[in-house]
Amino acid sequence: MTLSGARAGESARAPRPVARRGLGRALTGAALSAPPVLVILLFVGLPMVAAVLYTLGLTGGLNSTIAAIAQHQHVSRNGAPTLAAWHEVLTDPQFLASLWATVYVTVLSTAITIALAWFLALYLRFHDNWVSRAVSALSVVPMFIPAVIGAYAVLTFWAPNGFFRTMATQLGWSHAPTFGYTLGGVIIGSVWSNLPFAVLMIVSGLQGVPAGLIDAARDVDAGPVRRFWTVLLPLTSVPTIIATTFTAIGILGSFTLPYIVGPTGGNILGPVMSNSYTAFNTPQQAQVMAVVVFVLAALAGIPYVWANFRSGRNTATPRGGR
Amino acid sequence: MKHRYTMAAAFLAAASLALAGCSAAGGNSSSSHDSAGKKTTLTLFTDSDVGIQQLWQNSLIPSFEASHPNITVKFSSADASTDSAELARLSGSVKAKQTPPMDVIVDAGFISNASSAGLLAPISATNVPNTKNIESVMTAQDGELPYRASAVVLAYDSKKVPNPPTTLQDLLSWITANPGQFTYNSPATGGSGQGFVQAVLDSNLDDATITKMSTGYDQSAESGWSKGLQTLKELNSSIYQKNYPNGNQASLNLLGQGQISMVPSWSDIFLTTKKAGGLTADDKVVSISDPPMPGGPSYLAVPKNSTNKDAALTLLNWVLEPAQQAQIVTQVNGFPVIPTAKLPESIQSAFAGVDTTKQAPFYSAQASADMNSQWQKIVP
Numbered sequence: 001m002t003l004s005g006a007r008a009g010e011s012a013r014a015p016r017p018v019a020r021r022g023l024g025r026a027l028t029g030a031a032l033s034a035p036p037v038l039v040i041l042l043f044v045g046l047p048m049v050a051a052v053l054y055t056l057g058l059t060g061g062l063n064s065t066i067a068a069i070a071q072h073q074h075v076s077r078n079g080a081p082t083l084a085a086w087h088e089v090l091t092d093p094q095f096l097a098s099l100w101a102t103v104y105v106t107v108l109s110t111a112i113t114i115a116l117a118w119f120l121a122l123y124l125r126f127h128d129n130w131v132s133r134a135v136s137a138l139s140v141v142p143m144f145i146p147a148v149i150g151a152y153a154v155l156t157f158w159a160p161n162g163f164f165r166t167m168a169t170q171l172g173w174s175h176a177p178t179f180g181y182t183l184g185g186v187i188i189g190s191v192w193s194n195l196p197f198a199v200l201m202i203v204s205g206l207q208g209v210p211a212g213l214i215d216a217a218r219d220v221d222a223g224p225v226r227r228f229w230t231v232l233l234p235l236t237s238v239p240t241i242i243a244t245t246f247t248a249i250g251i252l253g254s255f256t257l258p259y260i261v262g263p264t265g266g267n268i269l270g271p272v273m274s275n276s277y278t279a280f281n282t283p284q285q286a287q288v289m290a291v292v293v294f295v296l297a298a299l300a301g302i303p304y305v306w307a308n309f310r311s312g313r314n315t316a317t318p319r320g321g322r
Numbered sequence: 323m324k325h326r327y328t329m330a331a332a333f334l335a336a337a338s339l340a341l342a343g344c345s346a347a348g349g350n351s352s353s354s355h356d357s358a359g360k361k362t363t364l365t366l367f368t369d370s371d372v373g374i375q376q377l378w379q380n381s382l383i384p385s386f387e388a389s390h391p392n393i394t395v396k397f398s399s400a401d402a403s404t405d406s407a408e409l410a411r412l413s414g415s416v417k418a419k420q421t422p423p424m425d426v427i428v429d430a431g432f433i434s435n436a437s438s439a440g441l442l443a444p445i446s447a448t449n450v451p452n453t454k455n456i457e458s459v460m461t462a463q464d465g466e467l468p469y470r471a472s473a474v475v476l477a478y479d480s481k482k483v484p485n486p487p488t489t490l491q492d493l494l495s496w497i498t499a500n501p502g503q504f505t506y507n508s509p510a511t512g513g514s515g516q517g518f519v520q521a522v523l524d525s526n527l528d529d530a531t532i533t534k535m536s537t538g539y540d541q542s543a544e545s546g547w548s549k550g551l552q553t554l555k556e557l558n559s560s561i562y563q564k565n566y567p568n569g570n571q572a573s574l575n576l577l578g579q580g581q582i583s584m585v586p587s588w589s590d591i592f593l594t595t596k597k598a599g600g601l602t603a604d605d606k607v608v609s610i611s612d613p614p615m616p617g618g619p620s621y622l623a624v625p626k627n628s629t630n631k632d633a634a635l636t637l638l639n640w641v642l643e644p645a646q647q648a649q650i651v652t653q654v655n656g657f658p659v660i661p662t663a664k665l666p667e668s669i670q671s672a673f674a675g676v677d678t679t680k681q682a683p684f685y686s687a688q689a690s691a692d693m694n695s696q697w698q699k700i701v702p
Binding site for chain 1: 405406409410413414435439508510511563565566568579581687688691692694695698699701702
């Protein structure tokens with residue numbers, strides 16, 4: 001700090017050599033970061049801008065191929081953007097039902113996932129025996145099972161002739177629920193497939209909480225609930241927020257699971273967008289829905305950015321103090 | 323590690339040289355494809371299922387290469403979900419006047435779109451002489467060559483249903499009388515469910531409107547669908563699990579597992595599944611009439627900017643010969659597109675219970691898309 005401060009003072013008097021070195025360093029930095037930035041601009045940024053322009057009825061340029069094929073397009077007149085496609089989608093009761101289903105499935109699945117992950121993580125933090133080691137190994141298994149296989153497993157397990165119902169009937173419960181082709185099944189599957197990542201994040205966060213702090217809290221008579229709220233949760237908030245954000249964004253955009261397990265009508269937006277794009281040949285409407293999902297994902301990403309900023313500041317604080 | 327990369331780079335360089343050589347040879351051969359010694363490599367693309375991939379890879383391509391030593395066929399396939407991307411690549415190459423990603427398109431869902439966008443080479447009796455043998459029910463748009471066909475039939479468990487319905491009205495009353503014993507896949511996910519939905523819609527339309535639907539796109543005529551869609555909505559409570567499986571195979575599997583006793587199915591998928599052991603000997607098929615469930619051909623096409631057009635058209639013409647048509651019947655249980663009388667007698671008996679000549683065509687791509695969309699809005 002002090003060194004660079006002195007240099008800064010010098011540079012005010014003799015700017016040339018330092019400026020040249022600074023320029024060189026800036027160029028190296030820019031060159032090193034350019035490839036990923038360019039890739040993102042080219043393969044994510046550009047298509048996104050083109051897609052947004054297409055939803056506004058601008059069918060030229062990059063959108064001309066898809067516009068030559070699509071049905072029920074709303075095309076701008078004289079180059080002025082039109083909101084007709086947006087109006088059509090946002091007033092369509094079928095879309096609104098799917099949007100509501102998406103929000104509801106995402107919020108509920110994420111909440112259940114994070115709660116379960118916390119229970120598992122707390123158990124793994126404070127128990128070290130063969131059971132806990134087996135649980136920690138088993139909890140990451142879904143991560144290694146492909147989405148399609150997992151989805152079919154959920155479907156057959158909860159089908160009318162599936163394991164759960166067969167078992168329940170044997171035990172005398174003849175009206176056990178079936179979750180195949182329901183949003184309930186989608187929630188079960190989403191929790192199942194997203195749990196490993198959340199467990200890994202929160203377990204590693206909890207392992208980082210120094211045992212001394214927990215002991216100190218216990219010494220001043222803080223009960224388990226108090227210790228959770230005042231020590232464990234605040235010190236694990238960043239990994240929890242990261243796990244929540246990634247789980248929510250993953251479920252928002254999920255396709256395979258709801259396509260296989262979800263209901264034919266009123267499914268979440270992933271399969272609905274895909275149907276609109278290809279089966280109904282209405283890509284413009286599908287892209288409007290995609291922009292809506294993008295906005296939802298961006299909203300879910302705000303806490304993540306905040307958490308990143310906060311953890312960045314936390315690590316910066318000690319250095320600044322020195 | 324480094325060594326491996328060098329090897330990979332060397333291999334890539336060699337491969338691209340070889341490819342460049344091929345395409346150059348292809349370019350030459352289009353002007354003089356009869357001259358001996360000129361090698362042509364055709365790239366064939368399909369988005370179809372494993373059965374069709376095996377038909378081409380294991381049977382048609384090897385025997386074509388054996389009888390045409392100057393032509394090599396390179397097979398490539400991708401999932402149907404890549405259709406839009408493939409179409410975009412094709413139309414991009416036409417616009418930029420470059421070599422297209424494939425020389426022969428097999429079955430792919432985007433052929434009709436490519437046809438209406440004018441991306442396909444025209445096909446007629448002058449460049450593919452065998453087209454004159456194609457039966458007139460096998461309709462095609464510009465640039466499409468029908469090479470095999472199949473129809474949507476009613477598959478049923480003859481143990482549970484000894485006397486299956488043969489007209490649409492009888493089928494509809496059977497469904498309501500036996501709740502939970504019938505389903506069909508959602509029309510967006512496969513032709514068999516789509517065929518059933520179309521038959522119900524057709525029962526409330528006059529012939530002129532049906533023809534208009536299958537040959538073109540008239541949005542105003544779609545208002546005639548509302549009555550049929552209402553009928554389908556009323557069936558909801560009688561459908562197995564009140565839900566519609568995704569895909570042709572998923573709905574047929576429910577019949578194989580004994581969970582339902584009747585389901586619409588593609589004739590070829592039914593016979594192939596039965597051969598593979600997915601259905602029992604009691605599972606049979608029957609054609610539905612008044613109105614019939616539709617059927618239709620699958621197509622081959624050649625992009626108009628292909629540099630190997632002559633070789634590609636040779637392949638198309640060859641597939642229409644009786645020997646290859648017979649192979650299609652035995653391998654994938656497809657209907658031939660030439661009269662069955664031209665095929666060996668042993669093969670003609672393969673279609674018991676199925677009428678291969680009285681086929682109603684499917685709606686056009688645009689009308690089908692609208693039908694799928696309206697079904698999704700109203701029925702489930």
